[in-house]
Amino acid sequence: xxxxxxxxxxxxxxxxxxxxxxxxxxxxxxxxxxxxxxxxxxxxxxxxxxxxxxxxxxxxxxxxxxxxxxxxxxxxxxxxxxxxxxxxxxxxxxxxxxxxxxxxxxxxxxxxxxxxxxxxxxxxxxxxxxxxxxxxxxxxxxxxxxxxxxxxxxxxxxxxxxxxxxxxxxxxxxxxxxxxxxxxxxxxxxxxxxxxxxxxxxxxxxxxxxxxxxxxxxxxxxxxxxxxxxxxxxxxxxxxxxxxxxxxxxxxxxxxxxxxxxxxxxxxxxxxxxxxxxxxxxxxxxxxxxxxxxxxxxxxxxxxxxxxxxxxxxx
Amino acid sequence: xxxxxxxxxxxxxxxxxxxxxxxxxxxxxxxxxxxxxxxxxxxxxxxxxxxxxxxxxxxxxxxxxxxxxxxxxxxxxxxxxxxxxxxxxxxxxxxxxxxxxxxxxxxxxxxxxxxxxxxxxxxxxxxxxxxxxxxxxxxxxxxxxxxxxxxxxxxxxxxxxxxxxxxxxxxxxxxxxxxxxxxxxxxxxxxxxxxxxxxxxxxxxxxxxxxxxxxxxxxxxxxxxxxxxxxxxxxxxxxxxxxxxxxxxxxxxxxxxxxxxxxxxxxxxxxxxxxxxxxxxxxxxxxxxxxxxxxxxxxxxxxxxxxxxxxxxxx
Numbered sequence: 164x165x166x167x168x169x170x171x172x173x174x175x176x177x178x179x180x181x182x183x184x185x186x187x188x189x190x191x192x193x194x195x196x197x198x199x200x201x202x203x204x205x206x207x208x209x210x211x212x213x214x215x216x217x218x219x220x221x222x223x224x225x226x227x228x229x230x231x232x233x234x235x236x237x238x239x240x241x242x243x244x245x246x247x248x249x250x251x252x253x254x255x256x257x258x259x260x261x262x263x264x265x266x267x268x269x270x271x272x273x274x275x276x277x278x279x280x281x282x283x284x285x286x287x288x289x290x291x292x293x294x295x296x297x298x299x300x301x302x303x304x305x306x307x308x309x310x311x312x313x314x315x316x317x318x319x320x321x322x323x324x325x326x327x328x329x330x331x332x333x334x335x336x337x338x339x340x341x342x343x344x345x346x347x348x349x350x351x352x353x354x355x356x357x358x359x360x361x362x363x364x365x366x367x368x369x370x371x372x373x374x375x376x377x378x379x380x381x382x383x384x385x386x387x388x389x390x391x392x393x394x395x396x397x398x399x400x401x402x403x404x405x406x407x408x409x410x411x412x413x414x415x416x417x418x419x420x421x422x423x424x425x426x427x428x429x430x431x432x433x434x435x436x437x438x439x440x441x442x443x444x445x446x447x448x449x450x451x452x453x454x455x456x457x458x459x460x461x462x463x464x465x466x467x468x469x470x471x472x473x474x475x476x477x478x
Numbered sequence: 479x480x481x482x483x484x485x486x487x488x489x490x491x492x493x494x495x496x497x498x499x500x501x502x503x504x505x506x507x508x509x510x511x512x513x514x515x516x517x518x519x520x521x522x523x524x525x526x527x528x529x530x531x532x533x534x535x536x537x538x539x540x541x542x543x544x545x546x547x548x549x550x551x552x553x554x555x556x557x558x559x560x561x562x563x564x565x566x567x568x569x570x571x572x573x574x575x576x577x578x579x580x581x582x583x584x585x586x587x588x589x590x591x592x593x594x595x596x597x598x599x600x601x602x603x604x605x606x607x608x609x610x611x612x613x614x615x616x617x618x619x620x621x622x623x624x625x626x627x628x629x630x631x632x633x634x635x636x637x638x639x640x641x642x643x644x645x646x647x648x649x650x651x652x653x654x655x656x657x658x659x660x661x662x663x664x665x666x667x668x669x670x671x672x673x674x675x676x677x678x679x680x681x682x683x684x685x686x687x688x689x690x691x692x693x694x695x696x697x698x699x700x701x702x703x704x705x706x707x708x709x710x711x712x713x714x715x716x717x718x719x720x721x722x723x724x725x726x727x728x729x730x731x732x733x734x735x736x737x738x739x740x741x742x743x744x745x746x747x748x749x750x751x752x753x754x755x756x757x758x759x760x761x762x763x764x765x766x767x768x769x770x771x772x773x774x775x776x777x778x779x780x781x782x783x784x785x786x787x788x789x790x791x792x793x
Contacts, residue, residue, distance in 0.1 A: 286734070308703045309720060316703030343702040345695035353738040355691055355699045361735045362677040362742075363713045376670055380660035382712025384670045387658040388623045388631030390712070393705025395779045397697025398678045399760055404773050405624065408766045409757040417748040419601070420676045423668040427677075430739045433732040442724040445714055451723045458719050460790070464710045467786040472706075475779050 171245040174255035175206035181311040187235040188225030189340040196245035203238040263292040271296040281305035288350035290322035299324040313465040315343040372437040378444035489570035490521035496626040502550040503540030504655040511560035518553040578607040586611040596620035603665035605637035614639040628780040630658040687752040693759035
């Protein structure tokens, strides 16, 4: 299989490594850069070990062997080297706005006018670091979900300046590498993923604070109930299948839903006694020194789930 | 294996059938009653076919063969016959409050003072049909999630009158039959499952109505992103693993979360142009005459997922 174009990754942490592995799995040449040069070397070693491990477990993505994928990922010693010849740049530096502003300004000065510039940020709307750039129409957010190698969703968030052409190209690239892009046409705080996470957390918090249910039980409402369906179908399709179609669902439940929602009362700050109770319960279940083990367990489940989904995705 | 006590099921529709199969899988004797006598016969035939089918696909629950499970489920021709000797009654009649009130009043007149009386209702707080009963301390809601044979969650909802002893017994029964009970100590509209479904639907609705994202893409945010994790871990554990523990998550994000949530604006009624757009998109994806096929596909996925979860549940 021929290799495809070159992709530049800025920042060599976990997310940068995941992106590199995803792009290489689909035969793109990937170059990694980090302001700390030593980190690039470490990242390349980690990636090599991970890809070999995935291969031995038959979990490697893509149609080319691990050795070939590893050979597609190299390091760069400067920003100009990493973007040289790259048609797409994925920024993965720390979540600090001043850093993003600096990285994108630096990129703006050296990239070609056709290069797609994507940020992995989960919280900063792209205009916050792109509005002053001459290439601002080429900048968007491409926000993955942890762990990106096994969870396909990518939020593509447009700024008011992002061109449709750039968005379409980023979307096509994500599909080509086996991710599932969704497009946010407007900047909203928290994008879609975190907005949905937050409304869930808030109602769970109120139910605990009001003595309705325990911390453990509300997590089970999701993991042993709702979440099992959500692994395959979104909230609208869930409703569509739970009634005689969506219109029937609206006809039957729209009034009742509004009544229930209007009964919930205002948002609350996650602090004080209830927050402490939640933190204590979670730490009791998974002590901080066991977090890594539990993340490994979560990822093993996600791997098995992604195999189920792939097998049954014919429809 | 010895059979255990007797359980009465009132109402022989899909939910009644599911409960019968779940209880029989754990060696309980089950008797089914329906006001339409003919429905009992049909339900028993359907159950027999389903259990044989599950058995042939190696998906049968429990440790006893299908033939034995089938023999544990019989029909009753009257309410007094079905509750005779039953230690637990599971009501599964239509979701109409007047019906529930009548059924529970009828039960109240004939059951022994130790019988647990559970309703499958998804919407009526138990006090609405139990407050006038002499056995009101024995009444609670045991609300399953579709499809109950493969989704373990059961919401046990107490009325102000439900005794702790009855709740504990219902909880122990649910665990014994392989479901996952959670306890709601107070009556709240929508219980926990629907409250969480509704906050999700509302934010998805606003994002569509405001032109941020398409109907299809917001469903993918869940099914290709958040929902994959929620199939294994609840919202709090998700947060615990996404930071250096829950307290770290609160310290880092509590202010930001409140800011995002307070930005969302009021609840809206699901009606008009946006509701039509959602219904149209869902009907385009899954026409009404294909709903059954898609439900079958969903359930096949849930079966595969429940096998993954069982295999990896060691922790």
